[in-house]
Amino acid sequence: MLGYLTALFLGLLAGAMLVIGVVLLPFWSGLPPVELRTWFARHAGRTGALMFPLGGAAMGAAAGAWLAVGGRWSSLAAAAAAGVVAVTLLVNEPANRRFAAPAYYMSDADTVALLGRWRRWHWVRVALGLVAFVAALRVLAGAVAPSVP
Secondary structure: OOHHHHHHHHHHHHHHHHHHHHHHHHHHHOOHHHHHHHHHHHHHHHHHHHHHHOOOOOHHHHHHHHHHHOOOHHHHHHHHHHHHHHHHHHHHHHHHHHHOOOOOOOOOOHHHHHHHHHHHHHHHHHHHHHHHHHHHHHHHHHHHOOOOO
């Protein structure tokens, strides 16, 4: 059961990050910097309210599956999920707070540069999320049709 939950949560997480990359990033890039900061101040909390629990559930399930099942695919899923969480906490979330903070002055040039950095690291997160999801599927495939010695 844990394997199925891991694949489900990692698939949802990877899909949500893809939507952010394909839908929100182009939208944000098209906004004037001041409007981007206003958008983040108004809406970033809602995105976080979905993504933080989803990322935590995916990471927790992947770590639990790795501890329970072991194996290279399970460890790859857990490591890649940990990578998603690390990039989120160390790069993207601090940038989100900078975009949204009304008390923190950001010039338009700083906003554009920070969005570029956010974008690059987001695609790293997406890649890690997809690797984690595929690895979790491989764990399930091995559980359904174990190899014959």
